[in-house]
Amino acid sequence: MPKATTxxxxxxxxxxxxxxxxxxxxxxISMSEAxxxxxxxxxxxxxxxxxxxxxxxxxxxxxxxxxxxxxxxxSELTFEQEKEIINDPKEFLVAVSxxxxxxxxxxxxxxxxxxxxxxxxxxRLDKIGFLELLxxxxxxxxxxxxxxxIPNGPIQNDFRDQAYAEYLSCDFNGDHxxxxxINVMLSKQSVNALLNRLKQxxxxxxxxxxxxxKLPFEEKHRMSFMLAARPWLPQxxxxxxxxxxxxxxxxxxxxxxx
Numbered sequence: 001m002p003k004a005t006t007x008x009x010x011x012x013x014x015x016x017x018x019x020x021x022x023x024x025x026x027x028x029i030s031m032s033e034a035x036x037x038x039x040x041x042x043x044x045x046x047x048x049x050x051x052x053x054x055x056x057x058x059x060x061x062x063x064x065x066x067x068x069x070x071x072x073x074x075s076e077l078t079f080e081q082e083k084e085i086i087n088d089p090k091e092f093l094v095a096v097s098x099x100x101x102x103x104x105x106x107x108x109x110x111x112x113x114x115x116x117x118x119x120x121x122x123x124r125l126d127k128i129g130f131l132e133l134l135x136x137x138x139x140x141x142x143x144x145x146x147x148x149x150i151p152n153g154p155i156q157n158d159f160r161d162q163a164y165a166e167y168l169s170c171d172f173n174g175d176h177x178x179x180x181x182i183n184v185m186l187s188k189q190s191v192n193a194l195l196n197r198l199k200q201x202x203x204x205x206x207x208x209x210x211x212x213x214k215l216p217f218e219e220k221h222r223m224s225f226m227l228a229a230r231p232w233l234p235q236x237x238x239x240x241x242x243x244x245x246x247x248x249x250x251x252x253x254x255x256x257x258x
Contacts, residue, residue: 008043010064011053017146017203019196020057028056073144074129081128082154092155094121095130099147100222101213104137145206167224176221198227 015025022040026033029052039045045053054060077085085092090113097107107118119137126133132140149155172179186194205225212220233241 005043007064008040008045011050011059012040014059014063015057018057018059018200019192025053025057029053073142073147075144075146076148076150077128077130079150079153081130082150084124084128086154086158088121090117091121091124094118095125098122098125098131098139098141099143101141101209102217104139106217145203145210147206167226176223195229198229202227 015021022036023033026036029036029049031039039049085095093111094107094113097111102110104115104118104122107113108115119133122131122133122137122139125131129142131142134140149159170177202225
């Protein structure tokens with residue numbers, strides 16, 4: 001496949017990941033939507049036009065380069081695959097360790113696992129396409145930068161049931177810790193902009209993980225990064241909302257569904 005074509009395909013995936021439609025892109029670069037669609041379908045860009053798009057969308061050439069091999073990588077496992085992993089604590093541990101770029105030797109050194117056990121679980125993960133076990137027990141991940149556990153799937157539900165309270169039972173005031181709870185009222189457009197920005201932060205976090213892979217293991221710290229945003233009112237506040245206000249709100253919501 002020609003390099004230019006690969007670059008355009010990568011750009012399309014970046015736009016999709018950021019929820020930027022052709023219509024929105026057309027507005028940002030002062031073109032008609034039809035012209036933008038034609039430009040992408042023909043995969044014919046001038047360097048100036050490409051530069052305009054990158055500036056308008058805050059996408060960098062580095063983003064495109066990192067995305068160029070994403071198409072063949074997996075972004076989610078199946079429900080059955082997640083269920084298998086979460087049902088075996090050791091397999092789950094090896095999967096997470098592989099995501100954290102630990103070597104077989106490091107897994108054995110840190111955890112109560114034998115080499116035979118680690119290899120056994122790596123072979124299982126190889127079979128489902130999560131990774132590739134190479135000669136000399138080297139591991140190559142086959143997941144994309146946007147890889148995630150299935151929303152409301154076996155692993156996320158297990159984390160919700162068992163780990164939420166443990167994860168949040170912290171004052172988040174120490175080194176490498178941070179927590180912010182911010183309550184605001186935003187327009188629909190601003191909400192979408194916020195959610196897109198949070199997705200981008202998650203992607204940057206994943207990219208930094210890849211870049212730091214070359215550092216010595218001892219210079220890195222385990223970090224768990226949780227993003228969340230939703231319309232929410234604490235239960236104690238809900239109890240004080242007027243009944244007529246709730247009725248009016250529900251009526252408006254039902255009308256929008258019609």
